[in-house]
Amino acid sequence: MPFKNRVQAFINLGKQLAELSGEEKEGLFRRAENQNNWFTNKSCDLAISGLIHMLESSRMEEWVSSYDFSQVKESKDVGVLMAGNIPAVGFHDLMSVLLAGHGISAKLSSADSVLMNWLIEKLIQIEPGFEGFIQVSEMLKGKDAYIATGSDNSSRYFEYYFGKYPSLIRQNRxxxxxxxxxxxxxxxxxxxxxxxxxxxxxxxxxxxxxxxxxxxxxxxxxxxxxxxxxxxxxxxxxxxxxxxxxxxxxxxxxxxxxxxxxxxxxxxxxxxxxxxxxxxxxxxxxxxxxxxxxxxxxxxxAKKDTWPNAVEFGKAQMPGPKDYADGVDTMEFLLSI
Missing domain, CATH: 3.40.309.10 (Aldehyde Dehydrogenase; Chain A, domain 2)
Incomplete structure (x- = not known):
């Protein structure tokens, strides 16, 4: 799939999210909250707003312009073990893997499978070519590379099992x-x-x-x-x-x-x-x-004049696509495997 098509698919997803009706959101958010009581209507709505913010075309184009995607000569199968502490927290990893030209085998969190499965379905509706690149799986054995997000304790487990492969393992922050x-x-x-x-x-x-x-x-x-x-x-x-x-x-x-x-x-x-x-x-x-x-x-x-590169008050939960978890450049990792 041409790179520009991959990028445009995510931009279009952001536009579709912005046009969701109140009825659509109500049904989706109710199912998400039934799965995880922490995922209230307000929390889910904020998460969707955050994705709309992240997928805005100028932010996406600025983000991807920083990388040379032509260096990926062969698509790899990347196993991604997703967290589920807040709604759709695994979306950025999904997007990064697909934009890098790889396939993703995603183990969704049992706390956040409703929203993530729904987002995957939406993305495939927009760009059917992604269907062959996305697999939701309970087992992540024998993948070419791994991304895993968990606690400080689980990261040691991830290091033990995934450390012999190219891997990006995140801890508590x-x-x-x-x-x-x-x-x-x-x-x-x-x-x-x-x-x-x-x-x-x-x-x-x-x-x-x-x-x-x-x-x-x-x-x-x-x-x-x-x-x-x-x-x-x-x-x-x-x-x-x-x-x-x-x-x-x-x-x-x-x-x-x-x-x-x-x-x-x-x-x-x-x-x-x-x-x-x-x-x-x-x-x-x-x-x-x-x-x-x-x-x-x-x-x-903090206030901008208080600390360099500080996030403004009230903006912590509205990251852009280049605001990586743990401060580690996920895209750089994916382009290097």
């Missing part, structure tokens, strides 16, 4: 934010989106904030009251009640606004319903703290 105190009320509220979207389950969700002053923790909690409806979700609420009880029983200092707990902690990854925070003295101190954790940070959310 999370995102952090920097709040200096000169942010506007709108920026603080936008940061709330980066914390609460997808219930904090994504690698681009902010699980820790670095604050210039202890008092800013109270400012955050006060400005995030508009997100209180998140506690209506039974799984989130159960996590909140559990973590709150643990902190109270253990006598661990924390702040609580009724649906989010903030706790001073040096580690990065916080439990659901908990946001860790740490105080920094100055930008040099902050740089040392972030450098220590750099291999575990997906993105840094």
């Amino acid at each position: 999370t995102s952090v934010a920097i709040v200096k105190g000169d942010e506007s009320e709108e920026e603080i509220k936008a940061l709330g989106e980066d914390v609460f979207t997808y219930f904090g389950l994504g690698c681009r969700n902010v699980s820790k904030v670095f604050l210039s002053d202890e008092k800013l923790s109270e400012v955050l909690l006060k400005n995030w009251e508009s997100f209180s409806a998140i506690a209506d979700h039974h799984k989130y609420h159960n996590n909140y009640e559990y973590n709150k009880s643990i902190f109270l029983v253990n006598g661990e200092p924390h702040l609580d606004n009724g649906f989010l707990i903030m706790k001073k902690e040096e580690t990065l990854v916080s439990p659901i319903s908990v946001l860790y925070y740490e105080i920094f003295k100055d930008l040099d101190d902050l740089e040392n703290k972030l450098s220590y954790h750099q291999n575990k940070i997906q993105c840094i959310v």
Whole structure:
């Protein structure tokens, strides 16, 4: 299939997603939530909006223009073990493999097969030539290369089984934010989106904030009251009640606004319903703290003049096609196998 046809198929998919009717989305999202209670109508709708953003023609064309796709002389069979922590999280790997000219054998997450299967069907309807390049499989034995996404523990398992093949293996990552105190009320509220979207389950969700002053923790909690409806979700609420009880029983200092707990902690990854925070003295101190954790940070959310290459407040969950998981260029890997 000509390369331009492959690219255009994904651009056209984005256009079709943008034209989905409310009725179509309602039925699809209901099935997704029945499979995975974390995948609410709001979460699924945001994921689809994120794909529309990613597949916009100018972003796609800018992305693919950075690579030499002619170097792929032979199509390989790439096994992809997909995550399922947020809706359609495996889509970018699917797109990258197909654009590189390879075939994909995808093991879908049991938590996210409804949306991914639906997206695959849509893509094949747009470009039937993809049908022979996509296989959904439970077993991924004997592939030419592998991409696997999982936890730090499962990555060791992946290394053991896939390490002898060309492979791209991802571990746990999370995102952090920097709040200096000169942010506007709108920026603080936008940061709330980066914390609460997808219930904090994504690698681009902010699980820790670095604050210039202890008092800013109270400012955050006060400005995030508009997100209180998140506690209506039974799984989130159960996590909140559990973590709150643990902190109270253990006598661990924390702040609580009724649906989010903030706790001073040096580690990065916080439990659901908990946001860790740490105080920094100055930008040099902050740089040392972030450098220590750099291999575990997906993105840094801050004002543009606060940190180089920072993601704007409220934009963490709207990545472009070149915003790779773990910061590792998936396309470069696929073009090299």
